[in-house]
Amino acid sequence: LLPRAVIVSTEADGNRYRGIRIARRDEIAARATLASYTTPGQYVLIEVPGAQGSGYFAMARAPDSDCHSLAFLVKEQEGLSGELSQLQPGAVIGMSDPIGQGFALDRAALKDVLLLAAGSGIGPIRGAVEAMCHERDRYGSIRLYYGQADAAEFAFRPWLESLAAHDIEVQLVLSGKDAVDGYAHGYVQAAADREDNFAAPKHLCVVLCGMAEMQREATERCLARGVARGQILTNY
Numbered sequence: 001l002l003p004r005a006v007i008v009s010t011e012a013d014g015n016r017y018r019g020i021r022i023a024r025r026d027e028i029a030a031r032a033t034l035a036s037y038t039t040p041g042q043y044v045l046i047e048v049p050g051a052q053g054s055g056y057f058a059m060a061r062a063p064d065s066d067c068h069s070l071a072f073l074v075k076e077q078e079g080l081s082g083e084l085s086q087l088q089p090g091a092v093i094g095m096s097d098p099i100g101q102g103f104a105l106d107r108a109a110l111k112d113v114l115l116l117a118a119g120s121g122i123g124p125i126r127g128a129v130e131a132m133c134h135e136r137d138r139y140g141s142i143r144l145y146y147g148q149a150d151a152a153e154f155a156f157r158p159w160l161e162s163l164a165a166h167d168i169e170v171q172l173v174l175s176g177k178d179a180v181d182g183y184a185h186g187y188v189q190a191a192a193d194r195e196d197n198f199a200a201p202k203h204l205c206v207v208l209c210g211m212a213e214m215q216r217e218a219t220e221r222c223l224a225r226g227v228a229r230g231q232i233l234t235n236y
Helices: 027-035 080-085 119-134 157-166 188-194 212-224
Strands: 004-013 017-023 043-047 054-058 070-075 092-095 112-118 142-148 168-174 204-209
Touching: 017 080, 054 070, 054 080, 054 119, 070 080, 070 119, 112 119, 112 188, 112 212, 119 142, 119 157, 119 204, 142 157, 142 188, 157 168, 168 188, 188 212, 204 212
Parallel strands: 112 142, 112 204, 142 168
Antiparallel strands: 004 017, 004 092, 017 070, 043 054, 043 092
C-alpha cells in the first residue's frame, strides 16, 4: 500500500475540473514529501480507497518550500480522476512521494519558450510557468497556448490573466467545431504552428503537456520546423 495522505481542500475550476490539495498527516513525513518535489512536471502515484487501480498525477503548482501541501488539477470524468475529484476534505488516500524527471527547464535558459498545454495538462504547465516567473530575466519571450474543447472548460482563468504582468503571452485555443471570437481554433499544436513561433528554431525551447497524441504531433511539427529534439521538453 502507498503511504497515507489526506485531502486538504478542493474547489471547482472551470466546469470539468477541480483543484485539490493533498498533504501527509504526519508533519515530518509532510516535510520529506515536499522536499522531494524539486522540479515542475514531477508527479505522484495515487490510490483512492474503493476505486480500482492507481494512477499518476502531476503537481499543478511550482515547488514551494513555504507550502504544506501539493496541488493538483483533476478532471471530473469516469475512472480514477473522477473518483479523486469527488473526495471531500479529510478523505484519506494513498500517495507516493514525487517522482519523475519533470521539465528540464535549464535547457530553456536564455531561449524563447513556447508552452503547449491541452486539457488537464495545464496543471504541470502552470508549475513550469510559475518557476519561470520566479526567474523571468533568465528567459526570452514566453508564449503559452492552452487548449480545451469548450470555452467553459478552461481552468486557472484569473492566473492566466495575471501572466501579462510577467510579459507572458497567452493564447486560448478551442478545438470545438465552430470558431469563437477571442480564441484560436483547432488543436494547440496546429494553432501554434500557424503563428510566428518557429521563426528562430535554434533559439526556441518547447514545453509540452497533454494527451499523448497532442505531444506526438507537436513533437513532429517542432522537429520539422528545425527545433532540436533536446529542446522539446516533456515530463515523462
